[in-house]
Amino acid sequence: MPLNFTLISILNVAFVCMFFSHSAIAAKDQVLIQKIAYSDIGHEDYYFTHLISLALSKTEHQYGKASLVEQSYRNIDKRLRSELHARNIDVIWSPTNEELETEFLPIKISLLKExxxxxxxxxxxxxxxxxxxxxxxxxxxxxxxxxxxxxxxxxxxxxxxxxxxxxxxxxxxxxxxxxxxxxxxxxxxxxxxxxxxxxxxxxxxxxxxxxxxxxNHVYFFVHKDNKALAERLTAGLELAMKDGSFDTLYNSIPRYRWGLExxxxxxxxxxxxxxxxxxxx
Missing domain, CATH: 3.40.190.10 (Periplasmic binding protein-like II)
Incomplete structure (x- = not known):
């Protein structure tokens, strides 16, 4: 992810939305990530931000629409972890380790595969x-x-x-x-x-x-109390894997194709x- 936070690093993405579970309980309206140039397909974080967007789009029928919103934070691993603890940001991605899985709620889907x-x-x-x-x-x-x-x-x-x-x-x-x-x-x-x-x-x-x-599995991590977001991202990623759109995004990244070759x-x-x-x- 070099998260480790993958920097390249950890990215925080913000999206404005209302989350609803099956019991119609609403979660917070806004989710924040670090401001980066994620429109550049060569950027480290392009894939991760677009994967979040994909997961959100796959779950619109259940949770409602969501859009990404940038927040300005310095791209430093420990700073981003601190901001996630304080719930100033809502999602990071990083190679997992025991400490991270204790501090935060991991979404255990390997984002980079092999x-x-x-x-x-x-x-x-x-x-x-x-x-x-x-x-x-x-x-x-x-x-x-x-x-x-x-x-x-x-x-x-x-x-x-x-x-x-x-x-x-x-x-x-x-x-x-x-x-x-x-x-x-x-x-x-x-x-x-x-x-x-x-x-x-x-x-x-x-x-x-x-x-x-x-x-070395790279996961998304959210605050331990943000189970609504964890459930939504998990559901969205699973749907994307099932319908092939996860692989389509993964294989669209030139350096990933190079790595596989x-x-x-x-x-x-x-x-x-x-x-x-x-x-x-």
């Missing part, structure tokens, strides 16, 4: 010969990765003995990689194809031989990380 489980590496081009020698997890431990200190992925990688240089933020990690502060930047298979071209002046490339794997080529060495591992450093 793409969320795989990661590729951004590197400096001169490092490719060194990474081509990597055959095992232990080999990869000889290199330093870069990661946001707020992302779930950082804890997983460190628990598997992978040394990391951590920072707060996202864009600075690309510059730190180019400046040789670390050797690689692990990015989601669903993210990396557009990100590699985001900073052409840095001359970063996608590593050619490796792929990381660990279970890359995955189906089976040409990379897959290094498996244990999501339940204790720190082995």
């Amino acid at each position: 793409l969320g489980n795989y990661r590729l590496l951004l590197i400096r081009p001169e490092m490719q010969p060194e990474f081509s020698k990597v055959k095992t997890l232990n080999d990869l431990r000889q290199f330093k990765g870069g990661m946001s200190s707020q992302w779930t992925d950082a804890a997983i990688m460190e628990a598997n003995g992978l040394p990391l240089v951590k920072a707060v933020g996202f864009s600075k990690l690309f510059k730190m990689l180019a400046a040789k502060r670390f050797d690689y930047f692990s990015r989601g298979l669903y993210q990396i194809q557009t990100e590699v071209n985001r900073y052409p002046e840095l001359q970063l490339v996608i590593e050619k031989d490796l792929m990381l794997h660990y279970p 890359e995955l189906n080529q089976h040409r990379r060495r897959v290094i498996y990380l244990d999501r339940t591992a204790k720190d082995v450093r």
